[in-house]
Amino acid sequence: MGSNPSQPIDYQQLCKFIASCFEAAGVNSEDASVTAKLMARADLMGQDGHGVFRLPQYIKRIASKGINVKPDIKLIEERKATALLDGDNALGHLVMSRAADLAIEKAACTGVAWVGSRFSNHAGPASLYAMMPLKKDMIGIYVAVGSANHLPPWGGTEMLLSTNPIAIAIPSANNPPIVLDMATTVAAYGKVKTAAQNGETMPEGWMIDREGRPLTDPARAAEGFLLPIGGPKGYGLSLIFGILAGTLNGASFGRDVVDFNADSESVTNTGQFIIALDIAAFTDVSGFKQEVDDVWAQMKSSPLLPGHSEIRLPGERLAQVTQQRTENGIPLSPSLLSELAKLADELGVNHIV
Amino acid sequence: MGSNPSQPIDYQQLCKFIASCFEAAGVNSEDASVTAKLMARADLMGQDGHGVFRLPQYIKRIASKGINVKPDIKLIEERKATALLDGDNALGHLVMSRAADLAIEKAACTGVAWVGSRFSNHAGPASLYAMMPLKKDMIGIYVAVGSANHLPPWGGTEMLLSTNPIAIAIPSANNPPIVLDMATTVAAYGKVKTAAQNGETMPEGWMIDREGRPLTDPARAAEGFLLPIGGPKGYGLSLIFGILAGTLNGASFGRDVVDFNADSESVTNTGQFIIALDIAAFTDVSGFKQEVDDVWAQMKSSPLLPGHSEIRLPGERLAQVTQQRTENGIPLSPSLLSELAKLADELGVNHIV
Numbered sequence: 248m249g250s251n252p253s254q255p256i257d258y259q260q261l262c263k264f265i266a267s268c269f270e271a272a273g274v275n276s277e278d279a280s281v282t283a284k285l286m287a288r289a290d291l292m293g294q295d296g297h298g299v300f301r302l303p304q305y306i307k308r309i310a311s312k313g314i315n316v317k318p319d320i321k322l323i324e325e326r327k328a329t330a331l332l333d334g335d336n337a338l339g340h341l342v343m344s345r346a347a348d349l350a351i352e353k354a355a356c357t358g359v360a361w362v363g364s365r366f367s368n369h370a371g372p373a374s375l376y377a378m379m380p381l382k383k384d385m386i387g388i389y390v391a392v393g394s395a396n397h398l399p400p401w402g403g404t405e406m407l408l409s410t411n412p413i414a415i416a417i418p419s420a421n422n423p424p425i426v427l428d429m430a431t432t433v434a435a436y437g438k439v440k441t442a443a444q445n446g447e448t449m450p451e452g453w454m455i456d457r458e459g460r461p462l463t464d465p466a467r468a469a470e471g472f473l474l475p476i477g478g479p480k481g482y483g484l485s486l487i488f489g490i491l492a493g494t495l496n497g498a499s500f501g502r503d504v505v506d507f508n509a510d511s512e513s514v515t516n517t518g519q520f521i522i523a524l525d526i527a528a529f530t531d532v533s534g535f536k537q538e539v540d541d542v543w544a545q546m547k548s549s550p551l552l553p554g555h556s557e558i559r560l561p562g563e564r565l566a567q568v569t570q571q572r573t574e575n576g577i578p579l580s581p582s583l584l585s586e587l588a589k590l591a592d593e594l595g596v597n598h599i600v
Numbered sequence: 601m602g603s604n605p606s607q608p609i610d611y612q613q614l615c616k617f618i619a620s621c622f623e624a625a626g627v628n629s630e631d632a633s634v635t636a637k638l639m640a641r642a643d644l645m646g647q648d649g650h651g652v653f654r655l656p657q658y659i660k661r662i663a664s665k666g667i668n669v670k671p672d673i674k675l676i677e678e679r680k681a682t683a684l685l686d687g688d689n690a691l692g693h694l695v696m697s698r699a700a701d702l703a704i705e706k707a708a709c710t711g712v713a714w715v716g717s718r719f720s721n722h723a724g725p726a727s728l729y730a731m732m733p734l735k736k737d738m739i740g741i742y743v744a745v746g747s748a749n750h751l752p753p754w755g756g757t758e759m760l761l762s763t764n765p766i767a768i769a770i771p772s773a774n775n776p777p778i779v780l781d782m783a784t785t786v787a788a789y790g791k792v793k794t795a796a797q798n799g800e801t802m803p804e805g806w807m808i809d810r811e812g813r814p815l816t817d818p819a820r821a822a823e824g825f826l827l828p829i830g831g832p833k834g835y836g837l838s839l840i841f842g843i844l845a846g847t848l849n850g851a852s853f854g855r856d857v858v859d860f861n862a863d864s865e866s867v868t869n870t871g872q873f874i875i876a877l878d879i880a881a882f883t884d885v886s887g888f889k890q891e892v893d894d895v896w897a898q899m900k901s902s903p904l905l906p907g908h909s910e911i912r913l914p915g916e917r918l919a920q921v922t923q924q925r926t927e928n929g930i931p932l933s934p935s936l937l938s939e940l941a942k943l944a945d946e947l948g949v950n951h952i953v
Contacts, residue, residue, distance in 0.1 A: 329711030358682030403902030477829025
């Protein structure tokens with residue numbers, strides 16, 4: 248391990264490290280590079296639970312033949328504005344960047360496009376893909392079936408549903424893009440894990456136990472389940488996102504979902520979809536972006552509730568963190584750096600620092 | 601008024617009454633018939649706050665020239681899979697049924713279509729339109745900018761956002777379609793009004809006052825605002841649905857939204873959008889419907905939490921109520937019947953019973 252584990256890591260350095268690990272694990276250099284850039288970008292965006300933090304898990308899965316490093320990602324259904332990709336059990340980043348490119352290409356002609364995936368895998372944070380259409384002045388929407396079930400249907404106790412996140416990204420003129428990236432549960436499971444690591448108590452409303460009582464000790468998380476936002480509404484969203492991203496694509500949903508934390512071997516058959524919506528199909532692009540700036544200014548101008556110091560827009564913090572980390576590097580915890588050093592030794596590649 | 605105000609009203613009878621009121625108010629007979637059928641269908645579906653209950657308000661708005669009864673609904677932007685309709689301030693039902701027809705027609709070719717509206721009006725329950733694509737074995741998604749602002753941005757006190765609802769409808773084989781129809785707030789504003797009428801206390805979590813304290817007395821609703829589902833998440837959804845259904849379409853959003861309860865004259869410039877997604881573009885339709893039945897069965901089979909007697913699927917109650925009311929008629933409260941009788945007298949048409 249390097250001499251100063253608390254020193255932030257440069258984005259390029261992180262890309263290089265991740266790519267070298269993938270290559271050592273048998274991924275070809277182009278796929279390794281594409282995946283590494285997307286994972287490092289997740290860290291750059293502040294999505295710490297979805298970037299290099301996942302690398303040891305992905306490598307373990309590759310070693311267990313749970314991910315195919317020589318995939319043939321195929322277009323298996325296509326219409327003018329839709330497509331379905333079979334990811335051939337590739338790294339999810341490869342499948343979903345292909346899906347995003349295809350959606351953008353189609354939407355440039357048809358105005359909107361919806362591209363789904365089957366036999367994909369965990370692909371990192373939802374916002375990564377929802378933001379891809381922004382570069383072409385398009386709005387992006389991304390939904391995934393989560394990679395482990397954490398909640399029952401409303402009123403039940405069998406964990407048949409995942410947090411099934413949605414991300415939506417909308418460009419503005421002079422402000423950061425508006426980017427909502429949310430689980431359909433009050434708390435994402437990563438927040439529970441973080442609370443457990445830090446020995447913190449969870450607020451009531453995050454989880455309940457099998458008797459329906461509030462569960463606030465994150466060390467007891469296995470005894471309960473996450474609560475959906477708005478009770479039955481969040482349950483409905485999780486269910487419907489699961490059908491649209493999973494069932495419709497011939498991907499896993501419900502009892503079929505493989506808990507990829509517990510099982511590194513079984514094919515997950517993860518399903519996702521992305522929508523690209525071309526703003527120019529509806530209105531003048533620069534005028535629209537100005538209007539989004541005006542929406543931004545309106546929200547910011549609201550008087551504050553007691554106890555609040557500012558109004559935030561979805562995506563505002565993401566943009567701030569991205570800028571900070573681009574300038575100053577990406578901070579990685581000593582425990583993560585130590586885990587990555589161990590991984591590097593196992594794979595016979597250079598340490599990150 | 602009729603001899604027995606508590607007798608349920610037949611759907612056809614309700615259609616005829618609503619249509620006669622619209623015709624008397626100057627709406628041509630075809631538009632009156634289309635709107636009446638959709639409004640009566642809302643009642644049939646159990647969406648009591650969005651059916652004939654709204655008739656006096658619509659008629660008042662027509663009389664105040666706040667709705668155009670001789671509209672020229674125009675297609676102002678079009679691509680293969682997208683369109684934007686200018687509703688010319690027509691009844692929202694006319695605009696959105698046109699939008700749904702167009703989305704279905706386009707999606708049959710392109711696989712998916714997204715049709716937005718500007719200068720539309722309140723169009724009744726979101727599920728009414730999300731369910732339209734079902735008849736062609738398509739999935740429907742509908743989003744609207746609400747017709748009055750009821751919540752501030754998260755952490756603020758200025759009511760810049762509406763409940764901006766979403767509905768999503770997915771067909772099944774042997775079960776009712778899965779239909780989620782939800783406001784982005786914990787409670788829709790109609791539920792607050794109902795609690796006020798019934799002299800009930802609201803549960804904590806529906807509303808807060810301007811100091812951020814729980815507001816549970818619905819008679820004090822004007823002193824506070826609705827809470828979004830999942831706190832900042834629901835705020836994000838409301839904001840983004842508002843941009844997609846409003847701003848993108850050149851329709852009202854934020855400070856521009858006209859409170860159509862308080863103001864019957866100003867043009868609301870209501871925005872909505874509908875997506876039709878053709879299942880056949882992804883997979884075999886009957887196989888998919890069977891899979892949705894399997895999802896339904898999985899959810900139903902979960903063991904229950906204490907205090908719950910069954911697992912419900914979104915749309916299950918809607919289907920039950922629709923069947924009951926198709927067989928037994930639509931119950932209308934004595935106060936509503938009395939209001940409708942007064943309206944009929946004013947318009948010089950026959951009473952409903």
